[in-house]
Amino acid sequence: SKSPQPRPGILDIAAYVPGKEHAPGVAKVHKLSSNETPLGASPRAIEAFQAAAFNLERYPDGQARALRDAIGAVHGLNPANILCGNGSDELLGLICHTYLSPGDEGIVTEHGFLVYKIQITAAGGRPVTVKERNATVDVDAILAAVTERTKLVFLANPANPTGTYIPVDEVRRLHAGLPEGVLLVLDAAYAEYVRRNDYAAGLELVSANRNVVMTRTFSKIYGLAGLRIGWMYAPPEVIDAVDRVRGPFNLSAASIAAGAAAVRDQAFVAEAVDHNLTWLEHVSRALEALGLTVTPSVTNFVLIHFPDEDGKRAVDADTFLTARGYILRAVAAYGFPNALRMTIGSQEANEGVIAALTDFMGRK
Ligand code: PMP
Numbered sequence: 001s002k003s004p005q006p007r008p009g010i011l012d013i014a015a016y017v018p019g020k021e022h023a024p025g026v027a028k029v030h031k032l033s034s035n036e037t038p039l040g041a042s043p044r045a046i047e048a049f050q051a052a053a054f055n056l057e058r059y060p061d062g063q064a065r066a067l068r069d070a071i072g073a074v075h076g077l078n079p080a081n082i083l084c085g086n087g088s089d090e091l092l093g094l095i096c097h098t099y100l101s102p103g104d105e106g107i108v109t110e111h112g113f114l115v116y117k118i119q120i121t122a123a124g125g126r127p128v129t130v131k132e133r134n135a136t137v138d139v140d141a142i143l144a145a146v147t148e149r150t151k152l153v154f155l156a157n158p159a160n161p162t163g164t165y166i167p168v169d170e171v172r173r174l175h176a177g178l179p180e181g182v183l184l185v186l187d188a189a190y191a192e193y194v195r196r197n198d199y200a201a202g203l204e205l206v207s208a209n210r211n212v213v214m215t216r217t218f219s220k221i222y223g224l225a226g227l228r229i230g231w232m233y234a235p236p237e238v239i240d241a242v243d244r245v246r247g248p249f250n251l252s253a254a255s256i257a258a259g260a261a262a263v264r265d266q267a268f269v270a271e272a273v274d275h276n277l278t279w280l281e282h283v284s285r286a287l288e289a290l291g292l293t294v295t296p297s298v299t300n301f302v303l304i305h306f307p308d309e310d311g312k313r314a315v316d317a318d319t320f321l322t323a324r325g326y327i328l329r330a331v332a333a334y335g336f337p338n339a340l341r342m343t344i345g346s347q348e349a350n351e352g353v354i355a356a357l358t359d360f361m362g363r364k
Helices: 043-055 065-075 087-099 114-122 139-145 168-177 198-207 236-245 253-264 266-289 313-323 347-362
Strands: 082-085 105-109 126-130 150-156 183-187 212-217 230-233 301-305 329-331 336-343
Touching (some): 065 082, 065 253, 082 087, 082 236, 087 114, 087 212, 087 230, 087 236, 105 114, 114 126, 126 139, 139 150, 139 168, 150 168, 168 183, 183 198, 253 266, 266 347, 313 329, 313 347
Parallel strands (some): 105 126, 105 150, 183 212
Antiparallel strands (some): 082 230, 212 230, 329 336
């Protein structure tokens, strides 16, 4: 018998592989593979989540108004220009399905987040990959790759898995060089961690133009990855178009309630930023002292490069760390076969990784 055939291109997609969860045989595991916060979620968000349990027979508000209003109030944005998604992953997919016709091109960068390529391909488009320079996005290379078929440009800023960042002047230069018909998607999943005030400027770039959107998430600093909450700030025409493609009740009632409470608790966010900054510095310096190369990061993770002697030290280190309960992320699929990405965790987890890597690097 013959199975129904997916559309051309679908079976060329490599399905997304999430970070490992378990270390076989190890009782206590520190999962540092998915850039989750070690600090949990705001108690106010948890309370709102629990309160949502009393109305589960009702559909959620399909417009997620309470959440959009809260985001708008905190960030000084018009809620009409905000659209929420089941994680920012969903929004990235909706953008592709809204703007790409078969054969249209979406530009992504060499070490960029894999979801862009997956969704461009799923929508019938063609991902065009542009080289980076020193693990950092190269604006000139992106502009040089634009063709008549280019519809979307995806820029994670800060980028994952490198943790690098381009300042808003560079983003402006990129935008200025793009044709008006190309939509620039600024993926700012790690925005809150950045100690510069460029994100307000990024939002202004959206306000002032018709072809820029910014996506954000509650999965990282807000500690709500399990609820799947993302949002985008976009010009009215983009909101209108993407909203037509969106599923009717894409956020659960619990997500709407918890997200709204979380965004109103900015004191919690400030504490999380402090914790991260302290440990980002400490971990980076300690690993460099071991002779490892750490790409300078502005996020809640670091990309650790192992000595290149045999090109598989990272694989050995991964095995070594996993056996001790420290789960990092292998990033070969992102073009770094000899590196591991480590999320900044609790004090215990961070010190544990440093101690384990000290042992690992001391072995001959
Ligand atoms: N963009 C980037 C750069 C990310 O690292 C992630 C999380 N892996 C996402 C988007 C998606 O986040 P979420 O769907 O949880 O909002």
